[in-house]
Amino acid sequence: MTAIDLNADLGESYGAWTLGDDDAMLAVVSSANVACGFHAGDPATLLRTCHSAVTGSVRIGAQVGYHDLAGFGRRFVDIEPAELTADVIYQMGALHALAQVAGSAITYVKPHGALYNAIVHHREQARAVVRAVTAYDATLPVLGLPGSIFLEEAERAGLRTVTEAFADRAYTPQGTLVPRSEPGAVLSDPEAVAQRVLTMITDGTVRAVDGTTVDVSAESICLHGDSPGAVAMATAVSELLRANDIDITAFV
Template sequence: MPRIDLNSDLGESYGQWRLGDDETMLGLVSSANIACGFHAGDPSTLLDTCRAAAKRDVRIGAQVGYQDLAGFGRRFIDVTPAELTAEVIYQIGALEGLARVAGSTVAYVKPHGALYNAVVHHRDQARAVVAAVRAYDDSLPVLGLPGSVLLDEAERAGLQVVAEAFADRAYTPEGALVSRREPGAVLHDPDTVARRVLRMVTEGVVTAHDGSEVSVAAQSVCIHGDSPAATAMAVAVRALLDAENIGIEAFV
């Protein structure tokens, strides 16, 4: 039976500001990319999210990003490699403490937002993220975009790499993600997204925004937790995959 990991970005509420339906999403996915306090997430929110993930046996990933609460981590920051390495170590360690108290542990690392997009091409920052993971725990897998310099550098450094596809993001013909600044960058129709994920998993292809076919070799598929239709899309994806006898299983 084919199997795939489903992941989602969770723990992104902050104080009285609520974002997403983490409880519902945790019942649908197998891996949770939990914020680490730099782009989103306060300590109480992150601990509650870790506890909810542990209760459902959902793997916890440290979603590390730029120190940018105001911009939700979606603005590129030209931070020095040494500073970025220290910041990533700090974030993994913070979430690891909360995860341990919740009865779980950090199982992998995934960059967030602008950092995720930067390390597709920005080799110095990619190396800084890899250096942080190696320094903290070189058994932690790194989740990222296929063909990115992040996965290239991680593989060169001997880290386990996990290729990721996106259920609800538009692709360029080159296999990159269309910028959120562009119209149509984020998909919202649950049925469309579900059928798209099924093709990714069974055929290894996705239709780019120009209509061309792009190869995807994903070990994990991300459904963002912060869009208005996130829960409906996740429900539709899970229902279709279940109907097609495709198992949902964490990659670690």
């Protein structure tokens, strides 16, 4: 049977501000990219999310990002590589402690937002993130965009790399993500998103914004927990995949 990992960005509420329905998403996905406090997530929220992930037998990943709470980690930060390495180590350590208390551990690392997009092309920052992961725990896999400099540097360092595709984000003809500032960058129709994911898995392709077909090779599919109708989209994806005998299981 064909199998695929479904991941979602979770633990992104902060204090009195609630973002998304983590429990509902955890009932669908197999991996949880849990915020680490730098772009979102306060300690109590993160611990609660880790406990919920453990209850649902969902793998916990550290979603590391720029230190940018005000911008939700979606603004590029021109940070020195050594500082970025330290920031990523700090985030992994914090979430790992909370995951351990919940009875689990972090099992992979996925950069968030602007950092994720920057290290598709920004070699210095990509190397900084790779150095952080190898220094902290070189057995941790890393998620990234196929063809990115980040995955290239990670492979060179001996890390396990996991290619990722995005269910609810528009693609450019070059196979990168359309910036959120542009119209149509985020998709919202559950049935269309589900069919798109099925095509990604069965055909290894996705239609770009200009109508061309782009090759995608993914071990994991991301569903954003903060997107409008996130739970409905995740449910539609899950149901369509299972109807086509595609198992949803974590890559680790």
